Structure formats: C-alpha cells, structure tokens
Amino acid sequence: MSERAAPFYCPYCGDEDIEPFGDAHGEWRCDSCLRVWKLSHLGSTGKADAAAEVPASDP
Numbered sequence: 001m002s003e004r005a006a007p008f009y010c011p012y013c014g015d016e017d018i019e020p021f022g023d024a025h026g027e028w029r030c031d032s033c034l035r036v037w038k039l040s041h042l043g044s045t046g047k048a049d050a051a052a053e054v055p056a057s058d059p
C-alpha cells in the first residue's frame with residue numbers, strides 16, 4: 001500500500017472533526033482546537049516491532 005490512510009483523530013485534542021488543510025499532502029486542521037498539523041514519514045526502521053523497543057534511559 002503506497003497511499004497513506006487518513007487520520008481519524010486530532011493528535012492533540014483527540015477530536016474527530018479534522019479536515020485537510022492547505023495544498024500540501026498530509027496537512028490537517030482540527031476544527032475543535034484549531035491546530036494545524038502535518039503527518040510525515042520519517043523512514044523505515046526495518047523491524048516491525050521496533051516501535052515497541054524503547055531504549056532505556058539512565059535516571
């Protein structure tokens with residue numbers, strides 16, 4: 001699958017009232033908190049479970 005799925009919720013307030021914003025792909029506006037935000041792909045880790053492996057940090 002090369003097309004990205006549309007987000008269902010605002011990542012800031014969790015509201016579902018979001019709509020595409022601007023001309024660039026992946027930019028969204030939340031009608032509830034009025035934030036505009038952008039989804040972007042950072043790359044691939046090469047491991048499907050890499051997100052679950054958070055390195056331990058020293059206290």
Ligand SMILES: [Zn+2]
Pocket residue numbers: 010011012013014015030031032033034035
């Ligand atoms: Zn919001």
